[in-house]
Amino acid sequence: MGVNRDLKKATEAYWAGKVPQDDLVAEGKRLRLEHWKIQKDAGIDIIPSNDFAFYDHVLDHIQLFGVVPERYTKNNLTPLDQYFAMGRGLQRPATDSTPAVDVPALEMVKWFDSNYHYVKPTLQDNQTFKLASNPKPVADFLEAKEAGIITRPVLLGPVSFLHLGKADRGHSIEPISALDKLLPLYQDLLKQLKEAGAETVQIDEPILVFDLPKRVKDAFKPAYEKLGSLGSSAPKIVLATYFGDIVHNIDVLDYLKGVYAIHVDLVRNPEQFETVAAALGPQQVLSAGVVDGRNIWKTNFKRAIEIVEGAVQKLGKDRVIVASSSSLLHTPHTLASEKKLDPEIADWFSFACEKAKELAIIAKAVTEGPASVRDALEANAKSMQARASSSRTNDQAVKERQSKVTPELHERKSPFPIRISEQQKRLNLPLFPTTTIGSFPQTKDIRVHRNKFTKGEITAEEYEKFIEKEIEMVVKVQEELDLDVFVHGEPERNDMVQYFGERLNGYAFTTHGWVQSYGSRCVRPPIVVGDISRPAPMTVKESKYAASISPKPMKGMLTGPITCLRWSFPRDDVHQSVQAQQLALALRDEVVDLEKAGIYVIQVDEPALREGLPLRSGKERTDYLKWAVDSFRLATAGVEDGTQIHSHFCYSEFQDFFYAIAALDADVLSIENSKSDAKLLKVFVDEAYPRHIGPGVYDIHSPRVPSEQEIRDRIAEMLQYLKPDQLWIDPDCGLKTRQWKETKAALTNMVNAAKFFRTQYSK
Ligand code: MET
């Protein structure tokens, strides 16, 4: 993205029509050159190219191989506009000379278990491929060469490219079946790269960390026989995997004897070293990923050097490359931008630029001996020591409290049937109760006031008054809409994780620590640096105020422990389950305090629970689900039977881990369902799910207002699967990204639809 999110700014300016395409292209070129130079100056020997993308690197390959559905090619767009149309959709009115364009984006999904998203290759029956003229990997290589830097181009491998794809709507092709047709293009590309002067190429096959169907696993054989068969007319191949271990797919290495090197992630899975080293051919090189590409912690040199030395001992020094575990896309740019970080803590971090330097130091320590980098090693050891013993990382009171957590703390007082009748006595809700998921529109006015407050231009009291007025307005709107369970609207929250991080001990924040989430969208995750605790209530004031101005039940809103953890950079020195438990204990206190303040409906959101699911099924997953569920229960089980616990998930496809969702024991679940098939709700029937559910009745990601009839149809469909007294009526997710106008219109229709069914069923 560049040190100041330069690419985001340039891209968005281009999209807004403020700068011509040439400017954006030139900015891309400037950034690539800058990033190659940073690596060169850091002392990196092998510098990658073709790792830059205007939107997403998988989308680059979609265009490179011509896997572009006709709906994007027929509008006479420039190649770059066609590319953006696939990434983000394109809606453009007709002009005198051009017809109107209205194409949705290709599907975008999470890249493995990271917070980055990629565009899915979308294949049609009888898919054909065509290599782009002047292919980008070749052009990028030549661009670097011209600047005097010989790079190693990076490609996404053919098996991963296909396996990560899907059949287009109305088609049934199994993507991997197109391999034979795709391979000649890779061969052609490799030859062109060689002609351009590339001696080696990195081919990523990250799907090797998954459990693979046999057919996909077998596809590695023809793929790498073909690519290996080119001999000296193609660059030598470094085959890269990351984000997991490949031990369960180790037999695939038999098919890879023609490749020059194998890269593995030894940060996540150092234990795979032995198995991988043993499976290498006699000449094959190991690229050892020893610097974490996905987190912000300074590398422990001692440990990394030990791993590299072990590899050298086993394989010989000509057969080891020192590398980051994955690409550095997932870490912020440079620590040098952080002017506000406490120096004690800043000394523990290493962002992308710093990690590049670390790599050079580790390699030097091994090849030239520790004396050659003595100062760096000493400083590193000191920093490790300081972090391990700092009072910022260790809080005895937190550890003490954790040691006293018992199984009983995870249990509500009574089972659901008793609880729900207690709750009903207190809340007195009608059939098909209506509610929202928490946030109401975050207007410009809110952002302006928050900024002024952060900058000290208005006082805390002034800001607080402003927030109270917002809450009053939100409450009044809900009264007018005649909703049943109210929310305060979350106007005081900048972000659902950052807000809590800022109120907890154990967190640190950056000013420039942006990482790409998708396209031009970046996030700035908070960092868990130490043991987490709650010095004071975090949300009680706002919820209590909201409750005081309306007789309707007010729902307290919290972000759950797993989501707080997943959307932060976690610690790497204690297990994530320990961090989740600390968050859970802090939230438990908040839940109890809310109850004491008279808030008898409390929602604990866990939209990130699913993305934390380990990549492979089996024990890892079961273990994760165990501690994830435990932390939710620990956070919520401290209340009386009559207090109703809600939870919210922004997904509904949880067929394969439904037992864990059920085990949360939440009284009411709200899930995203408006875009999915109501059939997904069948799992609730099959599992005889006894508790309450609100499967979102309309999509909040679009400004479109659903009609009352549309919502009625949706509810009728849901009633095929769910019992009437189990069904809540709510939108898909929070409304913070919406405008007020469409929000009121949509909620009016939603409440009327609920009332319609209420009369139907009370007859
Ligand atoms: C991504 S889930 C968001 C839930 C949160 N309570 C909101 O309404 O914004």
Ligand SMILES: [Zn+2]
């Ligand atoms: Zn949501």
